[in-house]
Amino acid sequence: HKLFPNDMEPLLKTLKAHNIRVLHIIGGNDSAATGLSVSEAARADKYELQVINLPKTIDNDIVLTDHSPGYGSAARFISQATFGVGRDAEAMGINSPICIIEVMGRDSGWLATASSFYKKTDRDAPHFIGIPEVIFSEESFMISIENAYRNYGYAVAVVSEKIRSGEGNLGRENPPTFTDAFGHSYFESPGNYLSDLVEKRLGVRCRWEKPGSIQRSLMDAVSTTDREEAYELGQKAIEMARSEMNEVIVTIIRSDNKKYQYSIGSANLKDVAGKIKYLPENYRPNEEGYTSDSFKSYLRPLLGNPIHDTEPIFNLL
Incomplete structure (x- = not known):
């Protein structure tokens, strides 16, 4: 949902009425831009508010995170x-x-x-x-x-x-x-x-x-990886709020591709808002519908389990 300038006053009024001091926004790069605009409006109104975003987009186009829950x-x-x-x-x-x-x-x-x-x-x-x-x-x-x-x-x-x-x-x-x-x-x-x-x-x-x-x-079709990581990102967002972080988005940092390992980090909203993570050239498919082994290695752990990728699902007679 896009917030327009005339939406800010009633939004801040509602936040104040319930003494809400932390706002978690879940979404993609447009939602990151929304988070920034809310934070700026609160600052201009001298209302103390922490805005912490969490990534969620099946498009997988949020920058500064290895991937987004939902994509897998x-x-x-x-x-x-x-x-x-x-x-x-x-x-x-x-x-x-x-x-x-x-x-x-x-x-x-x-x-x-x-x-x-x-x-x-x-x-x-x-x-x-x-x-x-x-x-x-x-x-x-x-x-x-x-x-x-x-x-x-x-x-x-x-x-x-x-x-x-x-x-x-x-x-x-x-x-x-x-x-x-x-x-x-x-x-x-x-x-x-x-x-x-x-x-x-x-x-x-x-x-x-x-x-x-x-x-x-x-x-x-829900990926077990998505399910587990979404929970972890939610926990991290709460920790960030307790640490008084503001105008940030929770990110996933991959440290190992062969034996999938990752950590949870953060990035500034201003570095994410409105930006698009395009598919790298070495991941792009050729004209016969094949993609690279490097892309399959990137994707495999995100699909979760079980995945039958070692033998054909159907046999040809």
């Missing part, structure tokens, strides 16, 4: 769903051989790239991943999809909700369908656009899936 759970859902959709499309054959999956990730491709976690061979889904950090090429997309379809009888692509071509938002000739309170515009589905493109070019049925809020709310 959503990535767990997306990775399993993509592999399963691939086997479904393969089984459907000529009736529905191609599928586009559109996932969340307004500015970064952390979630879309997680779809490749189970991919071990060229045959496995996904066969293409589109992320906001890389300019989208319709021709490269079509080459990847057509090659997979011709070679394996099916194809699956995963795209972030705001992939961009060289001209801007993909296929967007119309105004946005929705603009949120933070000014972020949302256009008609790129998955829908690409599905139409595939059907016109290849002459076969192409389904498109948009999990929407399911990918961030399915209880059975």
Whole structure:
């Protein structure tokens, strides 16, 4: 929820009425900006208030923290769903051989790239991943999809909700369908656009899936790592309040990748607010839907347990 200048007076009035001196705000980089604005308003009003943020975003785009609670759970859902959709499309054959999956990730491709976690061979889904950090090429997309379809009888692509071509938002000739309170515009589905493109070019049925809020709310997909770390971050936020810290956000610091180890730290809100952590180049997928071993090593502990990543879930006859 974005707070506007005329929201500050009633907010401070409520805080004063209940003598609230510590405000914990849970969210992403926009929430960090909200925390800063509340703290500044309280200071201008000479009201003593500590503002301490906690990271929570499935987009995983908060800077100065290794990852955000919520990302592992959503990535767990997306990775399993993509592999399963691939086997479904393969089984459907000529009736529905191609599928586009559109996932969340307004500015970064952390979630879309997680779809490749189970991919071990060229045959496995996904066969293409589109992320906001890389300019989208319709021709490269079509080459990847057509090659997979011709070679394996099916194809699956995963795209972030705001992939961009060289001209801007993909296929967007119309105004946005929705603009949120933070000014972020949302256009008609790129998955829908690409599905139409595939059907016109290849002459076969192409389904498109948009999990929407399911990918961030399915209880059975909750990562054990997310559950444990969220509790620890909450405890740390209380300790920070008792230590009279202010205008900070709790962070996760990874110290070992092979045997996952981490510590809990903090960063200044002003260094986080409004900033975006993009997917590093060495984590980005190639045009065949593969991602790097370094990204899989980063992601693996965040997915929690159990994860069946050593043997195929399905056997081909």
